[in-house]
Amino acid sequence: MTYIESFQFYLHEYGKGLRTIxxxxxxxxxxxxxxxxxEGHEFNPDLITARDLHDWVSxxxxxxxxxxxxINKRVAAIKVYWSxxxxxxxxxxxxxQKVRMKHISPLEQAPRWLTRTKQDKFLHRVxxxxNPWKRARNLAIVQTMLQAGLRTSEVVSLDIKM
Structure with missing residues (x-):
């Protein structure tokens, strides 16, 4: 029986679901x-170092x-495997033990941009x-968002005082 087969049996014995396994x-x-x-040679768990795992995550x-x-799901699986x-x-x-899960807060995530095609479709709908007044207002809002890279919440909080 290989390590993988033994690992599958181990997970099954601990009540893990089929999908998790x-x-x-x-x-x-x-x-x-x-x-x-x-590395160019067979995988031997005893030769794997924390540096190898950090390189893999990278x-x-x-x-x-x-x-x-x-990445966090894979790291969690590898932690269970080594246990x-x-x-x-x-x-x-x-x-x-020296490999940590990646903590990503929503603020750290890179903003998602609309593709040029999606921008065009969005503007076309606007x-x-x-109603000419609503069209002009909505077009001004959408263009401001697209050109300045503003989020919806940032546009909502804009104060138009002169």
């Missing part, structure tokens, strides 16, 4: 493939451009307004 195993396999591609962030939530390995004497050290 699949995701945990998939995360381990992704790490294994990345490691084999990078790879997921910069090269794969994965969302923080996806299993240490508990069953497949590995002597747990390199995941221009369809039949």
């Amino acid at each position: 699949e995701e945990y195993v998939a995360a381990v396999l992704v790490l294994e493939r990345w490691y084999i591609h990078r 790879y997921m962030q910069t090269i794969e451009r994965l969302a923080p939530a996806t 299993f390995l240490v508990q069953h004497d497949y590995s002597t050290l747990d390199p995941t 221009e369809k307004e039949k």
Whole structure:
């Protein structure tokens, strides 16, 4: 029985759902493939270091451009995997202890921009307004948002006092 098969059995014994087991195993396999591609030799859990895991997280962030939530799910799965390995004497050290989950607050997330096509569609809908006063007002608001990069909440809080 391989480490993966033993890990699946371990997760099943601890009452994890089928979907959770699949995701945990998939995360381990992704790490294994990345490691084999990078190092050029077989994956041996006892040879993995915290630096390797930090490099893997960095790879997921910069090269794969994965969302923080996806990276955190994979890191959590790897932490459970190494707990299993240490508990069953497949590995002597747990390199995941030095790997932290990524804490991303909504304020730290990069703003999302509309593509040029979506901007055009948005402006087209505003221009369809039949009431000329509302059309001019809405167009001014939308253009202000698009050109200045303002969020809806920022436009709402604008004060037009002269």
